[in-house]
Amino acid sequence: MSDGRPPKIVVRGLEKSFGRKRVLDGVDIDCAVGESLVIIGGSGTGKSVLVKCILGLLHPEAGAIRIDGVDTVGMRRADRARLMHRFGMLFQGSALFDSLLVWENVAFGLIQGRGMERAKARRIALDKLAAVGLGAEVGELRPAELSGGMQKRVALARAIAAEPEIIFFDEPTTGLDPIMADVINDLIIKIVREMGATAVSITHDMVSARKIADRIAMLHKGKIVWQGPADAIDDSDSPFVDQFVHGRAEGPIQMEVRAV
Amino acid sequence: MIAFLASVGAAFFGFLAATGRLARFALMGLAAGLRPPFYPRLILRQIVYMGYYSLPVVGLTAIFTGMVLALQSYTGFSRFNAESAVATVVVLSVTRELGPVIAGLMVAGRVGAAMAAEIGTMRVTDQIDALTTLSTDPFRYLVLPRLLAGLLTLPLLVLVADIIGVFGGYVVGTYKLGFNPANYLTQTETYLETLDVVSGLVKAGVFGFIVALMGCYHGYHSRGGAEGVGQATTYAVVSASILILLSNYLLTTAFFGK
Numbered sequence: 001m002s003d004g005r006p007p008k009i010v011v012r013g014l015e016k017s018f019g020r021k022r023v024l025d026g027v028d029i030d031c032a033v034g035e036s037l038v039i040i041g042g043s044g045t046g047k048s049v050l051v052k053c054i055l056g057l058l059h060p061e062a063g064a065i066r067i068d069g070v071d072t073v074g075m076r077r078a079d080r081a082r083l084m085h086r087f088g089m090l091f092q093g094s095a096l097f098d099s100l101l102v103w104e105n106v107a108f109g110l111i112q113g114r115g116m117e118r119a120k121a122r123r124i125a126l127d128k129l130a131a132v133g134l135g136a137e138v139g140e141l142r143p144a145e146l147s148g149g150m151q152k153r154v155a156l157a158r159a160i161a162a163e164p165e166i167i168f169f170d171e172p173t174t175g176l177d178p179i180m181a182d183v184i185n186d187l188i189i190k191i192v193r194e195m196g197a198t199a200v201s202i203t204h205d206m207v208s209a210r211k212i213a214d215r216i217a218m219l220h221k222g223k224i225v226w227q228g229p230a231d232a233i234d235d236s237d238s239p240f241v242d243q244f245v246h247g248r249a250e251g252p253i254q255m256e257v258r259a260v
Numbered sequence: 261m262i263a264f265l266a267s268v269g270a271a272f273f274g275f276l277a278a279t280g281r282l283a284r285f286a287l288m289g290l291a292a293g294l295r296p297p298f299y300p301r302l303i304l305r306q307i308v309y310m311g312y313y314s315l316p317v318v319g320l321t322a323i324f325t326g327m328v329l330a331l332q333s334y335t336g337f338s339r340f341n342a343e344s345a346v347a348t349v350v351v352l353s354v355t356r357e358l359g360p361v362i363a364g365l366m367v368a369g370r371v372g373a374a375m376a377a378e379i380g381t382m383r384v385t386d387q388i389d390a391l392t393t394l395s396t397d398p399f400r401y402l403v404l405p406r407l408l409a410g411l412l413t414l415p416l417l418v419l420v421a422d423i424i425g426v427f428g429g430y431v432v433g434t435y436k437l438g439f440n441p442a443n444y445l446t447q448t449e450t451y452l453e454t455l456d457v458v459s460g461l462v463k464a465g466v467f468g469f470i471v472a473l474m475g476c477y478h479g480y481h482s483r484g485g486a487e488g489v490g491q492a493t494t495y496a497v498v499s500a501s502i503l504i505l506l507s508n509y510l511l512t513t514a515f516f517g518k
Contacts, residue, residue: 057389081395089393095386113395115297158394 006069008033008166008198009054014063015222016049023049024060025222036192036199038213038230040206040244042253045219047202048092051168054200055087056080067166085113088164088197092171094155096143103129103139106157114162128157132187149180153187160191167192169201173208185211206245209233218244220253285477289403299405306409310371310468311417317370318363322421325358326350326428334437347439347447350429355456356516359422360414361508364467367414368500372475375406376496379479380489388480403480406472414468415461422460459515466511467504474500 007030014027023046031037041047052058054065056072065072072083096105106125110116116124126136132153143151152172159167172188173181185208192199192212203209209216210230217227218241226238233245243251333349379402382388391398426448433439475496482492 052389055389055393057392081397084393084395087393089390091386091390093385095390097382097387097390108396109394112297112401 005033007031008035008068009200010064010066010069011050011054012064012066014050014053014060014065016046016053016058016060023222024053024063027063027219027222027224029217029224029227031198031200034196034198036189036201036212036214038201038203038209038216039219040202040204040209040216041219042204042244046222047219048170050219051170051200051202055089055168056083085162086165088159088162088167090152090155090159090167090169090172092174094143094148094151096151096154096158098143100143101139102134102141102143102146102154105143105154106139106161108158109162124161125157128161129154131160131191132157133183149176149183152176152180152184156184156187156191160195160197163195164197166198166200167195169199169203169212171203171205172201173203173205178207181205181208182211188212204244282473282477285403285480286407286473288399289407289473289476292397292400292404293408295400297400299401302401302405303408306405307413310367310406310409310472311413314363314367314370314413314417315420317366318417318421319424321362321366322354322359322425323428325362326354326425326430327432329353329358329425330429330432330437334433343437344447346433346437347429347444348451350433351426351448351452352456354425354429355422355452355460357460357508357512359418359425360460360463360467361504363414363418363421363464364471364504364508365501367417367468368471368474368497368504371410372471372496372500373493375472375475376479376482376493377489379476380482380492383480383482384485384488398480403476406476407469410468410470410472411465412468414464414471418460418464419457422457455515459511462515463508463511466507470503470507471500474503 009031011027011029014024015022016024027046027050029037029039039047039050049058053060056075060073063073067083067086072080075083096102097108100108103122103125104111106128107116107118107121110121110124111118122139126139129136129139134150134153134157138146138150138154143154146154156172169188172184176184188199188201189212191197199212201209201212210233213230215227216230216233217224218238219225220240225240226236228236233241236242239252243253329350330346333346334343337343337345337349379388382402388398388402391401430441430444430448433444434441478492478496478499479489482488
């Protein structure tokens with residue numbers, strides 16, 4: 001996807017530890033403008049931590065993160081708040097606000113974050129719900145009244161409501177049946193293409209990764225051990241990727257039994 | 261011996277670190293109110309939840325406390341013919357101490373626990389991170405409305421608790437102990453000073469702030485799913501209760517200490 005333009009996201013030498021456990025150990029990765037980058041890796045390898053560091057939800061101990069060439073590590077709160085306007089995030093568990101109606105969830109960033117008038121924000125929210133295949137009547141329900149797949153769709157509508165430049169997807173298909181997972185994958189592809197957004201997804205679902213990725217990177221023990229075009233994943237020559245893609249217990253990846 | 265001293269030192273520094281984290285959290289919560297956007301509807305909602313819905317439990321505890329106080333002081337004072345002091349003891353005890361302390365403890369149990377559970381659940385389900393990604397400061401949206409509601413609501417609740425508590429003493433005094441109603445009211449009024457009521461209301465503001473702060477702090481820092489949220493709820497109630505009793509002593513010393 002590189003077209004000579006500088007990368008949208010640049011991560012260099014990123015390190016993050018929790019106690020004595022080093023989760024990110026010098027991560028280097030780029031994401032081009034309009035590219036769909038998928039980061040794969042086993043559970044507990046630091047995929048979510050990497051995305052949370054890029055979003056500014058966690059503070060790395062070392063390394064650099066640049067968005068459009070601007071260093072974001074140690075950014076002032078006001079600058080960080082402005083930067084957040086350019087991000088959208090789909091959380092693994094959807095993270096919908098259960099005290100609010102569905103349409104209020106979708107419109108939340110517009111009303112609270114940008115001070116948009118409620119009626120206008122509601123119209124946009126209903127449009128976004130329609131874009132993910134949900135009718136206006138769903139907007140009047142509470143998140144607890146929805147199935148897991150519908151909650152994911154609402155979370156997707158919320159992530160795109162403000163038409164962000166960069167969208168992060170954290171395990172977008174986890175916990176869904178294969179058909180609903182495919183529906184979500186199709187929605188992600190459609191929305192990212194229509195909006196021209198840059199997308200960073202993390203997943204261990206290889207079906208999803210193959211479908212939504214332009215490029216795939218594999219994270220293992222806090223380092224990127226392989227990255228390349230999505231269609232090169234089967235010819236990676238990386239024993240880590242090979243073991244992960246084929247789901248074998250034997251190989252260089254030894255699963256940690258205990259979380260730290 | 262060195263190991264013992266090391267553990268004492270570690271505990272002391274741990275206490276200092278925890279105090280520092282709590283103070284920083286409180287300052288961040290209050291500082292969030294210095295910049296827009298403001299959320300008056302959220303503050304109002306918290307005031308209604310913390311105040312209006314706490315009225316039954318605070319009212320009930322206040323009336324029974326006033327009634328028991330009248331009974332106990334009567335049986336005690338009758339031993340040295342000082343029954344006439346019952347009304348004065350009831351009104352001073354309720355306005356200075358029992359009104360704010362009992363209301364504070366009841367609100368800590370009812371509201372502080374709920375705050376910790378709600379914010380804790382939001383933490384473990386990524387809803388607080390979601391707030392941040394939606395350009396909304398969690399301190400401004402979640403913490404500040406609760407701190408302000410605690411600060412403003414508990415004095416109003418205590419004012420009501422004072423009236424109900426004194427009324428409870430009056431009911432027992434006049435209907436059960438045989439005091440003349442007019443004399444009881446005169447005794448109640450004669451020795452009551454403005455400072456007695458004001459000190460109780462100031463205490464209430466501090467207690468309300470403590471309840472909200474501990475609920476928000478422990479909820480915000482909860483970890484590890486349902487068990488973590490349960491722990492946060494327990495910590496919020498226990499720490500708020502201890503801090504209420506500790507600050508009550510300090511405030512009493514400040515107001516009435518020699």
